[in-house]
Amino acid sequence: MIETRGLRKSFMSRQGREKKTVEAVRGVDLDVAEGEIFGFLGPNGAGKTTTLRMLATLIEPDGGTATIAGADLRRDPGEVRRRIGYVAQGGSTWDDSTAREELVLQSRLYGASKASAQARAARVLEGFQLSEYADRKCKTYSGGQRRRVDIALGIIHEPKVVFLDEPTTGLDPQSRAHMWDEIRRLRAEGMTVFITTHYLDEADALCDRISIMDNGEIVASGTPASLKREISGDVVRVALAVDTIAAAAEALENYKIETYDDSVRLFVEDGATAIPQILRALDAAGVPLGAIELHRPSLDDVFLTKTGRSLRES
Amino acid sequence: MKLLRDTSLIFQRQIQLLLRNPVWIFVGVFQPVMYLLLFAPLLKPALQVGSNAEAYEIFVPGLLVLLAIFGGLFQGFGLIAELRAGVIERSRVTPVSRLALLLGRSLRDVVSLIAQAVIITLLALIFDLRVFIGNLLLAYLMLALISLMTSALSYGVALVVKSEDALAPLMNTVAQPVLLLSGILLPLTYAPGWLQGIADWNPFSWAVDGTRALFRGDLGAPAVWQGLIIMAVLAAAAVGWAAREFARSVR
Numbered sequence: 001m002i003e004t005r006g007l008r009k010s011f012m013s014r015q016g017r018e019k020k021t022v023e024a025v026r027g028v029d030l031d032v033a034e035g036e037i038f039g040f041l042g043p044n045g046a047g048k049t050t051t052l053r054m055l056a057t058l059i060e061p062d063g064g065t066a067t068i069a070g071a072d073l074r075r076d077p078g079e080v081r082r083r084i085g086y087v088a089q090g091g092s093t094w095d096d097s098t099a100r101e102e103l104v105l106q107s108r109l110y111g112a113s114k115a116s117a118q119a120r121a122a123r124v125l126e127g128f129q130l131s132e133y134a135d136r137k138c139k140t141y142s143g144g145q146r147r148r149v150d151i152a153l154g155i156i157h158e159p160k161v162v163f164l165d166e167p168t169t170g171l172d173p174q175s176r177a178h179m180w181d182e183i184r185r186l187r188a189e190g191m192t193v194f195i196t197t198h199y200l201d202e203a204d205a206l207c208d209r210i211s212i213m214d215n216g217e218i219v220a221s222g223t224p225a226s227l228k229r230e231i232s233g234d235v236v237r238v239a240l241a242v243d244t245i246a247a248a249a250e251a252l253e254n255y256k257i258e259t260y261d262d263s264v265r266l267f268v269e270d271g272a273t274a275i276p277q278i279l280r281a282l283d284a285a286g287v288p289l290g291a292i293e294l295h296r297p298s299l300d301d302v303f304l305t306k307t308g309r310s311l312r313e314s
Numbered sequence: 315m316k317l318l319r320d321t322s323l324i325f326q327r328q329i330q331l332l333l334r335n336p337v338w339i340f341v342g343v344f345q346p347v348m349y350l351l352l353f354a355p356l357l358k359p360a361l362q363v364g365s366n367a368e369a370y371e372i373f374v375p376g377l378l379v380l381l382a383i384f385g386g387l388f389q390g391f392g393l394i395a396e397l398r399a400g401v402i403e404r405s406r407v408t409p410v411s412r413l414a415l416l417l418g419r420s421l422r423d424v425v426s427l428i429a430q431a432v433i434i435t436l437l438a439l440i441f442d443l444r445v446f447i448g449n450l451l452l453a454y455l456m457l458a459l460i461s462l463m464t465s466a467l468s469y470g471v472a473l474v475v476k477s478e479d480a481l482a483p484l485m486n487t488v489a490q491p492v493l494l495l496s497g498i499l500l501p502l503t504y505a506p507g508w509l510q511g512i513a514d515w516n517p518f519s520w521a522v523d524g525t526r527a528l529f530r531g532d533l534g535a536p537a538v539w540q541g542l543i544i545m546a547v548l549a550a551a552a553v554g555w556a557a558r559e560f561a562r563s564v565r
Binding site: 056057058078081082084085086088090091092093094095096097101105106108109110111153157 | 334401408
């Protein structure tokens with residue numbers, strides 16, 4: 001449904017007097033299958049939004065190719081526009097308009113007649129459980145309601161693919177769960193959904209497949225489960241006092257280790273047998289230890305092994 | 315066809331939002347009425363003309379051109395609010411004509427300006443202003459072209475600078491010399507030669523002369539067709555440029 005090869009974009013950025021070229025996206029290859037929820041996971045500034053905006057025809061790529069829903073992005077952006085929906089991160093509704101007016105207008109901008117636009121708006125309002133507020137001004141909506149109107153605007157023309165940029169950022173947990181249900185519903189209706197997120201749990205729970213992006217490049221792709229499987233074994237986290245981190249790192253130098261301000265993480269083959277050995281090593285080095293815990297690798301660990309940084313920190 | 319349809323869609327929405335907030339009518343008319351009531355009475359002695367009607371013949375067209383210029387130049391603020399709300403981006407992902415995104419908005423500005431102009435003309439009638447209807451309609455055409463140009467210009471600049479903080483001083487800087495060099499408040503016939511020489515390079519000064527000629531009933535004055543042509547060419551150029559800014563990729 002979406003295929004990109006070597007998609008690139010750089011921007012001129014001005015820092016004081018100096019002009020600098022920032023490579024926001026440095027050659028992205030993507031293959032998104034029909035009917036899946038595909039997630040773009042990465043820290044802020046990784047290039048997710050820039051990639052999405054290129055795919056949505058809002059900015060022109062510097063290089064590379066892309067085919068979206070059968071239309072060529074570079075040669076026929078107009079046709080791409082007809083086949084996709086795009087929902088920006090910052091919202092898209094006007095305070096003094098009502099949801100129904102916005103939906104009817106958007107549908108008509110896609111070419112629908114007045115009657116069919118009204119019918120579609122009514123149907124979509126129903127689908128997103130917005131009928132009750134449909135004729136109130138957008139400024140009276142809650143954050144979650146307004147976000148649902150945004151998504152409704154993005155799919156009013158029944159696109160084959162819809163791009164959602166950080167659809168749950170800024171929502172409270174309940175609205176977030178609601179939004180996940182809406183996104184799954186879009187998939188059930190046959191749409192291919194492409195989301196960006198910097199939430200690990202969202203990528204894990206919602207997406208069928210993900211690509212992890214960092215610094216303008218894709219560093220890993222696959223299903224959340226397969227990505228986690230790539231990191232063999234378990235993760236052991238040992239909580240420590242701040243001034244003992246260095247000593248602990250030295251005592252555990254035979255392990256694959258990441259150090260943090262208040263803890264270390266060890267990547268081991270088998271947690272159950274490794275824990276006693278770790279305890280002995282720390283004991284021998286005279287390092288007093290706090291809590292010790294064992295867990296299966298998370299997507300954050302995947303990110304950590306690929307980039308050397310934790311997604312939580314960046 | 316598609317352009318017409320898209321333009322009318324954008325225009326209808328903009329008009330609908332405008333009518334929903336009728337404060338603009340009050341604000342838009344209050345200031346010019348103050349000019350009519352509080353400034354115009356100074357004109358008869360100042361311009362050394364025989365009657366109020368004559369003074370209004372000179373002043374009212376200038377006032378209307380002033381409204382067209384300023385009204386247009388400050389429309390960009392609304393667009394920046396729309397940019398911020400994401401409304402423009404939402405339109406740009408649809409196949410809607412980019413020219414229509416501009417024209418729909420600029421036409422709303424033209425319509426609201428003409429509405430203002432009609433109200434002011436009617437009020438001026440009370441003060442003995444008399445204009446032949448055909449001439450008046452041509453004068454409105456001039457105003458429409460001015461307003462189309464300045465609002466398109468303002469939208470284009472708004473899309474480039476994307477911030478009110480930059481737009482406000484920029485537009486004021488443009489508007490002030492334009493205002494002073496167009497003979498809007500007082501005719502430039504009183505100006506020294508060098509000032510008139512500079513003013514000849516100000517396209518709005520031609521528009522003011524043309525509009526005054528029309529209010530005077532002097533349809534045959536060259537300033538009429540000269541002003542109309544200059545304004546039409548500049549309006550077309552401004553619309554073309556601003557529509558390209560709508561189409562251009564903005565980050």
